[in-house]
Structure formats: structure tokens, C-alpha cells
Amino acid sequence: MLLPDSITTTKNSLVSFIKCQIRFAHKKVVSSKTHMQDSPGKRLGAKKYENHQVKIGQILYRQRGTKWYPGINVGIGKDHTLFALQPGFVKYYLDPFHPKRKFIGIALNKDDKLPYPHFEPTKRRLGRDVLDGKKAEFEANYLPRNVQILQPKINEELNKRIEKRNGKLLKFKDEIKKNFPNLSSSLTEEQLDLAANRLLSIDGYLRGGKSIDDARFSTTYYYIYDLKLSNKRNEISIDELNTKSSNYKEFASKIDSEIMFAPDFSLTKNLTFDELSSLKTKSFAELEKLIPDITKPINKKTKEHALSIINSVAFSLKEQIKLKRRFLKPTLPETNETIGNAKDKKVIAIQKMNIETRQVETIYRTKNAFLP
Known part of the structure; x- marks a missing residue:
């Protein structure tokens, strides 16, 4: 089969290109250069040493990672920097409760040794330094703005x-x-x-x-x-x-x-336990005699007499509340004496839910059904 001249020319040039192809590296090789340049030191390490006196907020140790842990009265920043929380003296120490850790703490007195005994009251300065002169007077009289x-x-x-x-x-x-x-x-x-x-x-x-x-x-x-x-x-x-x-x-x-x-x-004459018990028994018996049936209506005079008995020295406040709920009910139960008709005069209409029929019904209560 014969190919056209243009196709034959393209095929020959492609074959010659493949034969002459040279392989090069994908990335350029970078040689090392020395310009006598270096980053500055980070100034890590101890800033305060054993028994150095410090104030609140002073940096004690800069580090990368927690090589040294915050001890008593010492805080730690997000970059692991240890700083003083109280004024005092720096102490480097080991804690028997944490044998694999090294601690830096602040002792409130120079002669103190850290750690303090674990089961003794903690020595504290409550976050306040001891001030003198005008500073002490200002601190004593200081009040927040809202106060x-x-x-x-x-x-x-x-x-x-x-x-x-x-x-x-x-x-x-x-x-x-x-x-x-x-x-x-x-x-x-x-x-x-x-x-x-x-x-x-x-x-x-x-x-x-x-x-x-x-x-x-x-x-x-x-x-x-x-x-x-x-x-x-x-x-x-x-x-x-x-x-x-x-x-x-x-x-x-x-x-x-x-x-x-x-x-x-109010002040009253003292009563012994026996006297108080006998008075309580006597008053309760008088109440039962005055209101024998708690379902029946009472008049205003009976109510006032009952209140005078209940509010006597014999009963405590809790007992008075219980007796009022028992003998002086605000609304009496529904009986023939306390239920009226719509035609009756001096009755009070009350809306009530009937649980059986699931409907709201109107009930007419006489006035003597309520406490006078």
C-alpha cells in the first residue's frame, strides 16, 4: 500500500526525533552556599536561679517542651515558659509524689524548703504582696468601680x-x-x-x-x-x-x-415541755369539740374562735398550718348542704371538668360552702 507524500514526511521526522531525544534531570541540583548567616539564639534556659528573689510575673525558665514543670506558686505559659505567681524565692526541687519530674517553685520565705509537706496546711499569700506606705493605704481603700x-x-x-x-x-x-x-x-x-x-x-x-x-x-x-x-x-x-x-x-x-x-x-412566759404538751392536748380537744364535722359549714364566730385556739402558744407555725388546713378549709367538699341549683339565689357558679364524661360542667355552690 502506498502512503501519501505528506504522511511519509511526518513519519520520517518523528522517527528522527525519537532517535535524537536526550534525557534531562527533572529537578535542578542546588549546591550548598555559605553566606555566614544564622538565626539568632532563642535565649532558652534559666532566667532565675536558686534562692533568687522574684516578683509576681517574672520569668523563671524558658524552654521548648516541659523539661521543668511548674511547682508551688509557679505558672506555665503556652510556650512552656515558667513564671512566678507569688513574690518569694526560687527553688529547684524534686517531688517524691512525682519522681520523674523536675520542678521549679517559689518559696514565700528564703529558709523554706520545697516541696512543703503534702498533708500540712498550705502556706499562702492569697495573691497579694506585702505593701508599705501609700501603696498599702491605697490597697486597703481600693474598691472596684461597680462597688x-x-x-x-x-x-x-x-x-x-x-x-x-x-x-x-x-x-x-x-x-x-x-x-x-x-x-x-x-x-x-x-x-x-x-x-x-x-x-x-x-x-x-x-x-x-x-x-x-x-x-x-x-x-x-x-x-x-x-x-x-x-x-x-x-x-x-x-x-x-x-x-x-x-x-x-x-x-x-x-x-x-x-x-x-x-x-x-412575741415574748411570753416560758413553758416546760410537759406544760406545753398538756396545753397542746387540751387545745386540740377543744378544736375537735368546736368543729366535730369538718364537712359541714361553720359561721364567722366559730371561725374566729378556732383561729384563737390555733394561734395560741401551744402550736408551732407548722402545726398551725396543718390545723388550719384540717379544720378551716377554704372550700368544703360537695355535699347536699353545699350544692345548689341555678334557680336558687345567692349561689356561685363554678366551672369544673368532669373526668368521666370529659366535659366541662357548671356546678352551683352555696355561699356557706366557702369559709366566711
């Missing part, structure tokens, strides 16, 4: 609280003189102030939900605890502590035997 703005209101509320407390103290002193003349005649003015303070403390515990016995115990306990703190501060001797403690216990028993708090937090 400075609210400071007048805070002082106003504190003054109101102090005035209220002083008003209560005067009220208790007057009530002791007026309602307990035999007791007040046997007390000096100083003892009268002490009695008023004791009653004020008991009143606070009662309003917080404690019983009268717990309130009395807590008041005595914390008064004697303050005396013990005064003894630790060397303000009173151990003999004075024992004498004042015994005297206060006798004084407290004398006040508690005469005065107690009623459920409405």
Missing part, C-alpha cells in the same frame, strides 16, 4: 439594718421590764443589755427555721466560742474564760426559764 457606684446604697442598707437591730434591742428591753417585772428587778443594766442581745440572737435563729431549743443552744455556743477566740488572741486569760463561760451559762438558764417566744415571735 464604688453601689457603696452609698450599701451603706444606707447597712444603716437601716443597724437601726432595725437597735430598735429590736430596745423593744426586748422594754418588754422584759413591762411583762417580767420580777426578772427585770433582779438584773443590772448590763445584764439587761445581755439578756436583750440573747433574745435578739434567739429571734434570728427562730426566724431562720430552728426550734427554740436549737436556737438557745446555738446562742450559748457562739457566745462562749467568741470568748475562746478572745483567749487565743490573749485578750483574756484562761481563768477569765472559764469564769465568764460558767457565769453566762447560769445567766442563760435563768433567762430561758422565764422567757420564751410565741409562734408569732
Whole structure:
């Protein structure tokens, strides 16, 4: 078969190109060059050594990776730099609880050895340095801006609280003189102030939900605890502590035997446990006699009489609430006496869901179905 001249020429040139092809490298070879240039040193290593005194924020050690770990009062940055969290003295040490690690810590005193014993109270400076002169005065008087703005209101509320407390103290002193003349005649003015303070403390515990016995115990306990703190501060001797403690216990028993708090937090004559129990039994029997059937309506006079019995000294606040729910129901159950018709006068229409029919029904209740 014969090929055209153009095809024959192209074939011959392709064959000659293949025969003359030379293989070259894919990448250029780069020779080494020396220009006497190098990157600057990173200045890694220790910046403070053993027993060097440092301030808060000073760098102790720069490193790549945690060759040295942050110890007591030392922090670590994201580039593993160790820095001081407290002013003190640098210590390089090992910790027996972490035998494979080396630590750098800050001791608050130069003679301290790290680590501190693990099961002893930690020595702390609470993040504040010891200042002198004007700096100390500025630090003592410093307040955040939001506190400075609210400071007048805070002082106003504190003054109101102090005035209220002083008003209560005067009220208790007057009530002791007026309602307990035999007791007040046997007390000096100083003892009268002490009695008023004791009653004020008991009143606070009662309003917080404690019983009268717990309130009395807590008041005595914390008064004697303050005396013990005064003894630790060397303000009173151990003999004075024992004498004042015994005297206060006798004084407290004398006040508690005469005065107690009623459920409405008013002062009343103290009752023993047996007297209180008998009064409670008697009052409950009187209530059952007054309202024998809790499903029947009562009049206004019966309601007021029942309230006077329930609100007596015999019952606590919780017991009063239970008795009111039992004997003085706001709405009586549905009986023939408390259900009326639409035609009746003086009835109240109430919408009620009927569970069986799943429909809302209108029920007419007489007025005596509700507490007068």
C-alpha cells in the first residue's frame, strides 16, 4: 500500500526525533552556599536561679517542651515558659509524689524548703504582696468601680439594718421590764443589755427555721466560742474564760426559764415541755369539740374562735398550718348542704371538668360552702 507524500514526511521526522531525544534531570541540583548567616539564639534556659528573689510575673525558665514543670506558686505559659505567681524565692526541687519530674517553685520565705509537706496546711499569700506606705493605704481603700457606684446604697442598707437591730434591742428591753417585772428587778443594766442581745440572737435563729431549743443552744455556743477566740488572741486569760463561760451559762438558764417566744415571735412566759404538751392536748380537744364535722359549714364566730385556739402558744407555725388546713378549709367538699341549683339565689357558679364524661360542667355552690 502506498502512503501519501505528506504522511511519509511526518513519519520520517518523528522517527528522527525519537532517535535524537536526550534525557534531562527533572529537578535542578542546588549546591550548598555559605553566606555566614544564622538565626539568632532563642535565649532558652534559666532566667532565675536558686534562692533568687522574684516578683509576681517574672520569668523563671524558658524552654521548648516541659523539661521543668511548674511547682508551688509557679505558672506555665503556652510556650512552656515558667513564671512566678507569688513574690518569694526560687527553688529547684524534686517531688517524691512525682519522681520523674523536675520542678521549679517559689518559696514565700528564703529558709523554706520545697516541696512543703503534702498533708500540712498550705502556706499562702492569697495573691497579694506585702505593701508599705501609700501603696498599702491605697490597697486597703481600693474598691472596684461597680462597688464604688453601689457603696452609698450599701451603706444606707447597712444603716437601716443597724437601726432595725437597735430598735429590736430596745423593744426586748422594754418588754422584759413591762411583762417580767420580777426578772427585770433582779438584773443590772448590763445584764439587761445581755439578756436583750440573747433574745435578739434567739429571734434570728427562730426566724431562720430552728426550734427554740436549737436556737438557745446555738446562742450559748457562739457566745462562749467568741470568748475562746478572745483567749487565743490573749485578750483574756484562761481563768477569765472559764469564769465568764460558767457565769453566762447560769445567766442563760435563768433567762430561758422565764422567757420564751410565741409562734408569732412575741415574748411570753416560758413553758416546760410537759406544760406545753398538756396545753397542746387540751387545745386540740377543744378544736375537735368546736368543729366535730369538718364537712359541714361553720359561721364567722366559730371561725374566729378556732383561729384563737390555733394561734395560741401551744402550736408551732407548722402545726398551725396543718390545723388550719384540717379544720378551716377554704372550700368544703360537695355535699347536699353545699350544692345548689341555678334557680336558687345567692349561689356561685363554678366551672369544673368532669373526668368521666370529659366535659366541662357548671356546678352551683352555696355561699356557706366557702369559709366566711
